[in-house]
Amino acid sequence: xxxxxxxxxxxxxxxxxxxxxxxxxxxxxxxxxxxxxxxxxxxxxxxxxxxxxxxxxxxxxxxxxxxxxxxxxxxxxxxxxxxxxxxxxxxxxxxxxxxxxxxxxxxxxxxxxxxxxxxxxxxxxxxxxxxxxxxxxxxxxxxxxxxxxxxxxxxxxxxxxxxxxxxxxxxxxxxxxxxxxxxxxxxxxxxxxxxxxxxxxxxxxxxxxxxxxxxxxxxxxxxxxxxxxxxxx
Amino acid sequence: xxxxxxxxxxxxxxxxxxxxxxxxxxxxxxxxxxxxxxxxxxxxxxxxxxxxxxxxxxxxxxxxxxxxxxxxxxxxxxxxxxxxxxxxxxxxxxxxxxxxxxxxxxxxxxxxxxxxxxxxxxxxxxxxxxxxxxxxxxxxxxxxxxxxxxxxxxxxxxxxxxxxxxxxxxxxxxxxxxxxxxxxxxxxxxxxxxxxxxxxxxxxxxxxxxxxxxxxxx
Numbered sequence: 001x002x003x004x005x006x007x008x009x010x011x012x013x014x015x016x017x018x019x020x021x022x023x024x025x026x027x028x029x030x031x032x033x034x035x036x037x038x039x040x041x042x043x044x045x046x047x048x049x050x051x052x053x054x055x056x057x058x059x060x061x062x063x064x065x066x067x068x069x070x071x072x073x074x075x076x077x078x079x080x081x082x083x084x085x086x087x088x089x090x091x092x093x094x095x096x097x098x099x100x101x102x103x104x105x106x107x108x109x110x111x112x113x114x115x116x117x118x119x120x121x122x123x124x125x126x127x128x129x130x131x132x133x134x135x136x137x138x139x140x141x142x143x144x145x146x147x148x149x150x151x152x153x154x155x156x157x158x159x160x161x162x163x164x165x166x167x168x169x170x171x172x173x174x175x176x177x178x179x180x181x182x183x184x185x186x187x188x189x190x191x192x193x194x195x196x197x198x199x200x201x202x203x204x205x206x207x208x209x210x211x212x213x214x215x216x217x218x219x220x221x222x223x224x225x226x227x228x229x230x231x232x233x
Numbered sequence: 234x235x236x237x238x239x240x241x242x243x244x245x246x247x248x249x250x251x252x253x254x255x256x257x258x259x260x261x262x263x264x265x266x267x268x269x270x271x272x273x274x275x276x277x278x279x280x281x282x283x284x285x286x287x288x289x290x291x292x293x294x295x296x297x298x299x300x301x302x303x304x305x306x307x308x309x310x311x312x313x314x315x316x317x318x319x320x321x322x323x324x325x326x327x328x329x330x331x332x333x334x335x336x337x338x339x340x341x342x343x344x345x346x347x348x349x350x351x352x353x354x355x356x357x358x359x360x361x362x363x364x365x366x367x368x369x370x371x372x373x374x375x376x377x378x379x380x381x382x383x384x385x386x387x388x389x390x391x392x393x394x395x396x397x398x399x400x401x402x403x404x405x406x407x408x409x410x411x412x413x414x415x416x417x418x419x420x421x422x423x424x425x426x427x428x429x430x431x432x433x434x435x436x437x438x439x440x441x442x443x444x445x446x447x448x449x450x451x
Contacts, residue, residue: 026281026318027304029297052318077358085355097356100280101322101364108319119326120367124345124398127363157298169315170282171298176317204317221297227305229289 003163003207004192005214008038011186015044015151018071022107022147022178023051023061024154027080027224030171031060032155034188034216040067048072050147052103052174056080059222065093076100080224099127102144104177109146111180111209116145152182155216156205159189160196163210164203176205185209188216234426235407236451241375243268244451245334245405248373249275253331256280256365259303261375262334276312278330280321280361285313302361322361326368333369335362337376337401339391342417342438344401346374347393359396366397378406378435385437387411387418408432410449416441422449 005011012035015021025031039047040063047070054073055062062081064070072094078084087093098106099121109117118141122128132143154175157168165187167175179185187205192215236244242264249255249265253275257263266288269275277286279301286301287308295306324330339347346366349359366372379385387404404411409432410422417439423432425448433440 027300029281029300029304075358077360079357089355097358099359099363100318100361101326104318104322119364121326121364123367125363125395127359167315169296169298170279170300172315172317173282174318177319223295223297223306224300224304225306226295227289227307228292228295231291
């Protein structure tokens with residue numbers, strides 16, 4: 001069993017036009033920077049991207065939007081991207097907006113082998129249109145299907161050659177959920193360690209979910225909203 | 234005098250009870266964290282995967298891997314924990330979060346809320362708002378009583394696309410504190426110096442006034 005690949009280009013080698021991808025991250029926090037760059041370089045087109053956000057104009061998924069590789073975004077919030085807005089208003093891009101908890105739980109369901117979930121989020125709103133509603137204990141719930149993605153592309157802090165992963169702080173977000181949900185899961189990590197170097201008690205994602213792993217490089221980790229307090233406060 | 238945004242936040246902070254787990258939305262709700270009463274210990278939840286959100290970092294101590302749901306750099310406090318987004322919304326859905334404070338564009342007398350979409354404008358998405366309003370045990374809305382055009386934001390029914398139905402329990406505005414009851418908006422408190430008549434004239438939904446309405450303390 002060898003899950004270790006050389007680099008991002010190698011990891012995304014068989015992603016082809018029209019693929020359905022999950023991409024981890026919340027805003028620009030915990031995004032698979034190396035794989036996104038490799039996908040831009042590869043020039044693969046017509047992608048459906050399931051990701052909480054759509055990056056910013058010149059970073060994250062925004063880079064793939066700029067090079068017109070994305071056919072459809074499935075996200076909960078797509079605020080900070082002018083090119084996104086332009087493509088959307090021109091009808092060049094399809095967007096499905098779904099509640100953030102629904103997005104997370106549809107990933108989770110796929111990873112847990114469950115075909116659907118029931119959630120109250122969106123009941124009585126336009127999100128509920130055309131969806132099955134079931135009443136449990138007097139409360140209405142929408143049935144939402146598990147996602148079906150060809151590839152999950154995620155970013156972890158540390159990983160080992162078995163594919164075990166550890167995430168850092170709020171860069172965890174959607175990453176472990178998507179890791180469990182992809183038919184093929186690609187993990188880029190800041191530090192790749194030999195098997196045995198990570199404490200089994202502290203693994204967030206067991207290696208069974210990870211098919212390819214590599215140590216990424218040159219992480220920019222851009223901060224979207226730098227907020228600080230003054231020293232005297 | 235109508236309240237400032239800071240004073241609205243200050244008044245909402247008085248709703249916090251010791252031991253509460255609290256989710257604060259973006260805007261006025263975020264300011265509530267600055268006015269937590271002395272002796273009251275609450276744990277702030279950030280739905281991108283943190284319990285125990287601390288203040289903004291000092292310059293140079295910011296960590297790009299540590300942000301809140303508004304994508305701002307933050308810190309942790311002693312006893313913080315991190316988790317994934319499904320667990321985060323799981324604890325919200327399961328009713329573990331005691332209080333959610335949100336902003337809104339409109340609230341109806343039945344407790345419906347609209348805060349995510351304006352037809353004709355670029356729609357950015359609902360983020361976690363629909364999950365929060367559908368599940369939180371106790372939702373307080375923090376908002377101005379009227380919109381910039383002077384129109385009431387407390388309505389018989391929302392005009393804008395809904396975020397959630399029948400979920401808001403209380404509204405704190407620059408003019409008063411109102412509870413959502415079966416009959417409509419019940420005026421509990423008014424801002425210092427603001428008359429019941431003024432609140433009545435700026436509330437399009439049904440307003441219930443019982444006896445003398447006390448002035449707010451914040």
